[in-house]
Amino acid sequence: NAGVMQNPRHLVRRRGQEARLRCSPMKGHSHVYWYRQLPEEGLKFMVYLQKENIIDESGMPKERFSAEFPKEGPSILRIQQVVRGDSAAYFCASSPLEGLGTEAFFGQGTRLTVV
């Protein structure tokens, strides 16, 4: 029973390039959350998705960031035209359909470095 799988684990992008971060939730989980962790900071909520729906994107920057969770395949967090300030660890978490408000399981994260 694999946990939440994120890839790549490390991603280096030059300023202005696009970054695509992928997240496969735990088997049976249909809720996905993305969080961003800046150095020496706690995790900050970005977006909450269910299959084919964005439920809450209140933590997502208004420009350059987008997220999707298609019917088939992993959830994708996309950052266009990356800037140095986007360098952070991005974590995905998932929770089961019947467990609203209960434990969310985190992946190991994608560490994005913008050079």
Added chain:
Amino acid sequence: QQQVKQSPQSLIVQKGGIPIINCAYENTAFDYFPWYQQFPGKGPALLIAIRPDVSEKKEGRFTISFNKSAKQFSLHIMDSQPGDSATYFCAASIHSGYSTLTFGKGTMLLVSP
């Protein structure tokens, strides 16, 4: 606006000591308070969680104390071990909704041998 304040930022204790990490929250709608443990290069892992209908919860060497009137909760680690050295995050959410967690900034704990 930081809704969950965590202290201290870092903590060093000797093996066998009892580190205590404190958190305070502002939003009275929060009703689920988990603690996460994170090792370098890894994702956060749930350690223990409490709901406000109890004042204390123990799981193994980890204890959460909860003070609803003061809007504070704390993590105690009994008989701490070098393997407990990690960053600890408190968090809060509204249980009746989805699990969007508001995290504290974290406490880096070092347990010396």
